[in-house]
Amino acid sequence: MKRIAALILLASLSAKALAFDPFVISDIRIDGLSRISAGTVFNYLPISRGDQMSDAVAQRAIRALYQTKFFSDVEMERDGNILVIKVVERPSIAKLTIRGNKDIKTEDLQKGLKSIGLAEGETFDRLALDNVQQELIHQYYNRGKYSVSVIPHVVRLERNRVAIDVEIREGQVAKIKEINIVGNHAFTDKQIRDDFELGTPNWMSWYSKNDQYSQEKLKGDLEKLQSYYMDRGYADFGIDSTQVSIAPDKQSMYIAADVKEGEIYKISDVKLLGTMVLPEATLRQLVFVKPGEVFNRGAIETSTKAIKALLANIGYAYAKVTPYPKLDKDKRTVDLTLYIEPGQRVYVRRVIFQGNTLTEDNVMRREMRQLEGSWYSQATIDRSKIRLQQLGYFKKVDVDKKRVPGSDDQVDVTVKVEEQSAGSLQFGIGYSQYSGIILSASVSERNLFGSGDTVSVGGERSAYYTRYNANYYNPYLTDNGIGIGYNLTYSKTDYNNVDNGEFADYSTSQQAFSTYLGIPITDYQSLRAGIGLSSNKVNSIAGYTPQQLIDYQNEIGNYTIHSTIGTLGWTMDTRNGYWAPTRGGQLSLNAEVALPSSTVKYWKLTGQANHYWPIGHGFVLYLNGVVGYGKTYGQNGISDAQFDQLKAAYAAAGTPVPTDMRNDFPFWENFYSGGVTDVRGFQDNTLGPRLCGGTGALAQGSGSYCNSSYYNYAQPIGGALKVLGTAELYLPLPFLKDVNTARVSWFVDTGNAYANWNSFSAKTLRASTGLSLHWQSPMGPMIINFALPFRTQPGDNYYEERIQFTFGSTF
Incomplete structure (x- = not known):
């Protein structure tokens, strides 16, 4: 919709160009410049002396100048064979102040505003300011403050400048008054909500903030709700709908979720398919679901992670293990297949150290259990990281792997450290x-x-x-x-x-x-x-x-x-x-x-x-x-x-x-x-x-x-x-x-x-x-x-x- 509105705006603006009879431009004159140089305008102008002028060319030129966001008005006229471009410059931002914000630091707000061109010394764009206003309101909504108001004040100054004052009235955080789970029969509300981050006010809410609504927290709680059921056999569990409503005073929140429990399923069979680089008996020791047991998504995920970890320890750094459950709704059973894709086995070409301005490479290298020229092993990588942390020389230790360009079987391991005083x-x-x-x-x-x-x-x-x-x-x-x-x-x-x-x-x-x-x-x-x-x-x-x-x-x-x-x-x-x-x-x-x-x-x-x-x-x-x-x-x-x-x-x-x-x-x-x-x-x-x-x-x-x-x-x-x-x-x-x-x-x-x-x-x-x-x-x-x-x-x-x-x- 914004794009259509912009096109309509440009079409209406182009009407300010005169209906030109085609002519060859002998010269171009720009009127109305005060802060922006003529050279800057010519850099953006898609026409020059000697070009054939027409209505279509004029519209294209006006559109290009508007897109620079330097001007609030652009007109074109003809003076003989001279093209006259009349512009009105947008004002520059002389001062930008933000007040009333407590939840979000002023420095963070200023960085965000600057990234979209709203900063002192930049050209003022009213549309950008409106977008900022809506984005700030959205950020406060995510923090549960639905009564927030963001009021921008624009004051015109001399020499085509403006002062912008963004007044923020944060208001109070809306508190969750009710959380209703509809459709649960196998488990009580207390059981399924025991691990939720969101909740109604209690004596610990001052610390946990559990009664403050957050869209991210709600998403996480719904995932926990689904996991709770699927870890207990309900393989076809689903959440039909979720409703979040706010009271007229914007101080109280109400959350409701409609669920469909389904039935309890059992595992009928567990198959291992794909490329077997290890004996199947070895891999099956890491499968924590067995035929006859109740379906458990958590145990399946643990199994896939364990197999991937084992493969990563013998060089298959990019192994994939994908579970494919096939439900038989009549028998209420699940036929589970774990499809194993080990990928190419890789070895470590180089171990690279970064960030150690004082500590010698050999001091770090002697703590590494992952050796150059050997097969990649996630276990030795993890152990190497711990040994480096235990030295006490580094505030932070990160280890990353990256494929060697042009090679399928080599990776470089990069150890990035942030040194601290030792x-x-x-x-x-x-x-x-x-x-x-x-x-x-x-x-x-x-x-x-x-x-x-x-x-x-x-x-x-x-x-x-x-x-x-x-x-x-x-x-x-x-x-x-x-x-x-x-x-x-x-x-x-x-x-x-x-x-x-x-x-x-x-x-x-x-x-x-x-x-x-x-x-x-x-x-x-x-x-x-x-x-x-x-x-x-x-x-x-x-x-x-x-x-x-x-x-x-x-x-x-x-x-x-x-x-x-x-x-x-x-x-x-x-x-x-x-x-x-x-x-x-x-x-x-x-x-x-x-x-x-x-x-x-x-x-x-x-x-x-x-x-x-x-x-x-x-x-x-x-x-x-x-x-x-x-x-x-x-x-x-x-x-x-x-x-x-x-x-x-x-x-x-x-x-x-x-x-x-x-x-x-x-x-x-x-x-x-x-x-x-x-x-x-x-x-x-x-x-x-x-x-x-x-x-x-x-x-x-x-x-x-x-x-x-x-x-x-x-x-x-x-x-x-x-x-x-x-x-x-x-x-x-x-x-x-x-x-x-x-x-x-x-x-x-x-x-x-x-x-x-x-x-x-x-x-x-x-x-x-x-x-x-x-x-x-x-x-x-x-x-x-x-x-x-x-x-x-x-x-x-x-x-x-x-x-x-x-x-x-x-x-």
Whole structure:
């Protein structure tokens, strides 16, 4: 219709041309130009000097000038043999403003207007403005705002210019008052609408927006309705009609759908036809519908996808599997045929990397499991993408395939990445409730000069500790992925400076050096083996440090602990991301052994298992469990004769004679429980055994108060056994679009620390629940918890914290 109207308009405009007797044009004069140059007009004019002029030529010329949209009026006259063209220029847009819009950003509207020529500096076209008005109204209709009004105001300015002001009155979103499904008998409305995005208002509508009508959402819900029936045997189910009506006030919506349920069908036979590049028995293992079963469209689609995936893994990158169901309405059966078209088997000619301005190609290539010159495999492509994401160098990784021009059996695989900073030079201030203010300075690079090597040097200082650390790791010492790392550490702690009593009062000073190897076993599993030397000086404080700890040091017979530590760890990592996984998990087992040359011979084992499950609608379930246990071995400390002398000295001084603790686990290696990243809702490291300062008595009932101590609270000392369990549900909040930047979760934590294995009791496990925010802020990782302990023991109230947070990078 628009085209016909335009032709009618052009025909009427052409009447403005004079009825010409044919003549030869000696010259062309253009009158009425002010902003547009004559040269521009001549470029569009289909006639020139020396041409024969006639009515038909005049009409064609007028039509060409109108189509430029530069002019609102065009006339042609004859002055002798001179052709005179009189034009009226359209005004230019001097100013374009948009106001009143909230749902659609002004920048997005301006881009859309500019794409159709409605922008400052462009020629004003009233028809284009009318079209824009209708398009904006349509966009707001799609958002459920049917009372919207878009009012353009055009103000004439001097020098043939206009100012356009687009006033938008969005109005309120129309709410769905009723959704009626007519014709359903086998299932209730609640059953078939359970997974609908659209719905009537309820207490969660403020979040889900389910009561706001959307044409796209309705289309999706109708598809879900059809799938619901066809997945349950109704092979001839149909939706006869759909009606959407709006109340006169344009605030209420009513939706009705008439359905025809049909009958339940069963599968009579399943045939595999087409080109069989694999044994039929192998393909039939991926067919999840069997003769005699109820027809299930979802299972058929799953079968076709599984067969295509299998074929894609052996080089048939463009395989097609098409289901052809043949219905017998008399017998109510379906004869199903899956027609397989594998296409040409292809291999990968080249793997091309794009977007890696810093990272070397070979660093990315060594993570690729799809090799050049080998058959294309979708499984190895997918695995390669995950390995690249797990490096942490890239914000985004996309992998695409493209046929090689002129070849039917070759493809190029292109890996497009968007790099993100893998290093930092930081001078920062952080804060933790148990550490106080943290001053830190660090230089770290996880992708040194694009080589994939990691190097870091840093220092940190807080209320109770000072630490300096240097680390280097080369993940590819050998071509098969064996890595080597070195670590040098100096740390000094003084737990007496912790005001809240999260640690027993003593101080340590430690120097350590270690080297380790990372050894890949499979794509998902790796070993880590290392050895290190450390010297740790432990200083107790008379009258402050619990006497039990002082007694232990006396029995060891050395306040400087020398250790030769061997470590061995195994990890299996199937997570699908680095910062914010949504599926997969980790299994790890780590052993640490102080070798026989050490002052105290002990071993520690730590096992951890966690997993992520996407459970639909953006929700992700995370389960995590940790068990740590340590024990001494061999003979430690002073000899039996020296121990007898020590007891005699205690007796002579009138102090309690110590028990034999020479084979107890060293307290400075204890596990701790509770805190912002542990059992949330309790102060850091406060769960587990607690001793009274000075006397060293065990606090009654693991309580927090001591009756005969310098302090009025007991001091946590940790234990040789730790148990931790976490269930966490990550929530899809609309204002957190990028889960790699921030995530919010609801959690339940349980755990505790115990003196030894025999001390464990499930009755004393503490538990808490609450909400947690993890944010990769500009100043470093930030964690904020709101936690409520709900399983406690007497005395725990002293160590409870409802709000916990930590921010700033820790090194």
